[in-house]
Amino acid sequence: xxxxxxxxxxxxxxxxxxxxxxxxxxxxxxxxxxxxxxxxxxxxxxxxxxxxxxxxxxxxxxxxxxxxxxxxxxxxxxxxxxxxxxxxxxxxxxxxxxxxxxxxxxxxxxxxxxxxxxxxxxxxxxxxxxxxxxxxxxxxxxxxxxxxxxxxxxxxxxxxxxxxxxxxxxxxxxxxxxxxxxxxxxxxxxxxxxxxxxxxxxxxxxxxxxxxxxxxxxxxxxxxxxxxxxxxxxxxxxxxxxxxxxxxxxxxxxxxxxxxxxxxxxxxxxxxxxxxxxxxxxxxxxxxxxxxxxxxxxxxxxxxxxxxxxxxxxxxxxxxxxxxxx
Amino acid sequence: xxxxxxxxxxxxxxxxxxxxxxxxxxxxxxxxxxxxxxxxxxxxxxxxxxxxxxxxxxxxxxxxxxxxxxxxxxxxxxxxxxxxxxxxxxxxxxxxxxxxxxxxxxxxxxxxxxxxxxxxxxxxxxxxxxxxxxxxxxxxxxxxxxxxxxxxxxxxxxxxxxxxxxxxxxxxxxxxxxxxxxxxxxxxxxxxxxxxxxxxxxxxxxxxxxxxxxxxxxxxxxxxxxxxxxxxxxxxxxxxxxxxxxxxxxxxxxxxxxxxxxxxxxxxxxxxxxxxxxxxxxxxxxxxxxxxxxxxxxxxxxxxxxxxxxxxxxxxxxxxxxxxxx
Numbered sequence: 145x146x147x148x149x150x151x152x153x154x155x156x157x158x159x160x161x162x163x164x165x166x167x168x169x170x171x172x173x174x175x176x177x178x179x180x181x182x183x184x185x186x187x188x189x190x191x192x193x194x195x196x197x198x199x200x201x202x203x204x205x206x207x208x209x210x211x212x213x214x215x216x217x218x219x220x221x222x223x224x225x226x227x228x229x230x231x232x233x234x235x236x237x238x239x240x241x242x243x244x245x246x247x248x249x250x251x252x253x254x255x256x257x258x259x260x261x262x263x264x265x266x267x268x269x270x271x272x273x274x275x276x277x278x279x280x281x282x283x284x285x286x287x288x289x290x291x292x293x294x295x296x297x298x299x300x301x302x303x304x305x306x307x308x309x310x311x312x313x314x315x316x317x318x319x320x321x322x323x324x325x326x327x328x329x330x331x332x333x334x335x336x337x338x339x340x341x342x343x344x345x346x347x348x349x350x351x352x353x354x355x356x357x358x359x360x361x362x363x364x365x366x367x368x369x370x371x372x373x374x375x376x377x378x379x380x381x382x383x384x385x386x387x388x389x390x391x392x393x394x395x396x397x398x399x400x401x402x403x404x405x406x407x408x409x410x411x412x413x414x415x416x417x418x419x420x421x422x423x424x425x426x427x428x429x430x431x432x433x434x435x436x437x438x439x440x441x442x443x444x445x446x447x448x449x450x451x452x453x454x455x456x457x458x459x460x461x462x463x464x465x466x467x468x469x470x
Numbered sequence: 471x472x473x474x475x476x477x478x479x480x481x482x483x484x485x486x487x488x489x490x491x492x493x494x495x496x497x498x499x500x501x502x503x504x505x506x507x508x509x510x511x512x513x514x515x516x517x518x519x520x521x522x523x524x525x526x527x528x529x530x531x532x533x534x535x536x537x538x539x540x541x542x543x544x545x546x547x548x549x550x551x552x553x554x555x556x557x558x559x560x561x562x563x564x565x566x567x568x569x570x571x572x573x574x575x576x577x578x579x580x581x582x583x584x585x586x587x588x589x590x591x592x593x594x595x596x597x598x599x600x601x602x603x604x605x606x607x608x609x610x611x612x613x614x615x616x617x618x619x620x621x622x623x624x625x626x627x628x629x630x631x632x633x634x635x636x637x638x639x640x641x642x643x644x645x646x647x648x649x650x651x652x653x654x655x656x657x658x659x660x661x662x663x664x665x666x667x668x669x670x671x672x673x674x675x676x677x678x679x680x681x682x683x684x685x686x687x688x689x690x691x692x693x694x695x696x697x698x699x700x701x702x703x704x705x706x707x708x709x710x711x712x713x714x715x716x717x718x719x720x721x722x723x724x725x726x727x728x729x730x731x732x733x734x735x736x737x738x739x740x741x742x743x744x745x746x747x748x749x750x751x752x753x754x755x756x757x758x759x760x761x762x763x764x765x766x767x768x769x770x771x772x773x774x775x776x777x778x779x780x781x782x783x784x785x786x787x788x789x790x791x792x793x794x795x796x
Contacts, residue, residue, distance in 0.1 A: 295504070
């Protein structure tokens with residue numbers, strides 16, 4: 145199914161991506177030894193770089209890569225890294241990308257401060273380049289990401305999430321940054337409003353499809369590939385699309401029973417039962433349909449651009465995201 | 471000794487401070503219930519507002535309070551609040567201003583995210599007002615504050631701090647924000663470079679005097695007024711100016727013994743012994759002298775301004791900070 149490798153999709157911006165990696169490394173230099181040590185550890189892990197790739201491809205389709213494009217790519221990757229470091233504190237995560245998390249090695253103290261440091265460094269790249277349009281969209285994105293997570297946290301406590309709330313949460317916490325990547329890329333190419341809007345929407349739909357896929361994988365993924373056991377969201381009382389749909393298909397009484405089980409710190413057997421319940425109510429199929437729908441919407445945003453290798457990559461990137469297995 | 475009340479010192483900007491408080495409250499509004507709840511809890515606690523006071527007084531002495539001044543004051547207070555919320559996670563603190571900390575009530579998750587949210591909101595105030603000069607100084611300040619804390623953390627682990635490193639740490643983690651408050655205030659008044667520089671330096675020296683005083687209070691404060699027991703820094707292996715001086719006055723062997731005790735998770739009796747050691751070596755007197763020296767330097771920065779009620783307040787604010795008992 146997952147017939148694309150990420151490296152195939154990045155072919156049109158291969159050189160640019162190499163240059164980005166070098167500049168990204170430089171942007172993380174610090175005179176404080178501990179900061180250097182932690183950033184080197186982060187760099188060593190090598191993420192998928194989906195966000196800088198989006199910036200570069202969006203710039204290329206919208207007019208061409210410029211100096212501003214590189215600053216935009218560094219900015220989004222620094223911010224993304226900052227949020228990952230904070231997320232691991234937030235989730236008390238022991239691992240990230242198969243490596244022990246920053247908080248696991250250096251404790252929460254260093255992780256919180258490093259996140260703040262990376263966030264500030266990211267914004268400084270835009271300040272130093274006088275990219276004030278980037279700052280506007282990025283500060284709004286940081287606000288939306290934290291607000292989205294906080295909305296999920298409070299809804300999680302009450303276990304009452306409906307479909308519109310779910311979309312609001314994933315739009316804020318996930319899609320906002322991907323959307324910003326594409327917007328920043330298009331802006332950096334000196335593009336017109338129509339193209340900037342098209343790329344912003346592409347990123348938004350891609351982000352929603354991405355997060356729905358992420359939430360599906362918690363039910364059907366291969367736990368050894370994902371690197372964590374299935375049903376983690378259930379244990380954390382996170383109500384995502386497959387479960388929301390399954391609950392809506394159930395009688396009031398049945399739904400009440402499921403919610404009660406989730407509330408009661410369910411063990412592995414009960415988690416499996418809930419996964420089976422969601423499958424039997426076709427919650428996975430429904431979520432897959434929705435993910436597919438948003439993928440289509442993302443691809444449609446590309447219609448205004450003439451055919452090209454870059455356009456092909458952006459379209460295939462949507463499939464890569466939605467068909468990925470981890 | 472502490473003959474000034476803060477409310478006396480703020481008389482020249484009383485009206486402006488009231489207006490600030492209203493606008494600050496508005497700036498914290500959110501549609502997410504949990505965010506509203508936490509911000510209301512923060513507002514209820516009412517901090518001393520030293521940072522916005524500095525912005526307002528600095529604007530007034532340098533030319534006059536403008537719309538930009540209020541945005542600057544809101545920006546620094548949001549950022550300060552963000553760092554306090556993160557600091558409590560960093561320090562695992564249970565209390566803040568006599569109230570349970572955010573992390574104690576809502577757990578680290580909410581505290582980390584709320585800090586990010588407040589940071590973004592602060593920067594958005596500057597973005598929305600097109601105060602790009604504020605953004606430049608503020609992002610640099612956030613970087614310095616986190617880097618300063620990280621430098622202290624790494625030095626704490628090795629217990630090897632000399633006087634220059636101590637000044638570097640407190641300049642980054644504390645003085646940078648106070649300095650920025652005064653700079654932002656002067657800038658918002660449309661002031662010239664000489665006055666902006668004078669106020670930036672005033673804030674820097676004030677901040678250093680402030681932090682030295684803070685570190686002294688950990689040795690000689692009234693624990694019921696401070697709201698925490700004495701010697702907390704020793705327990706956390708934080709080597710501050712009184713101890714640095716005392717160690718320098720000791721034989722190599724004596725110093726080694728003290729360091730060994732600090733490293734060995736000292737109990738209350740041993741902490742008391744270390745406090746006595748510092749006092750006997752005149753570490754407190756030395757730190758007080760240095761705090762006084764930086765107070766004088768701060769006051770000298772005001773010399774370029776003609777005498778006024780505002781100037782008097784800024785000078786007395788230095789004494790307030792350096793003679794405070796909590």
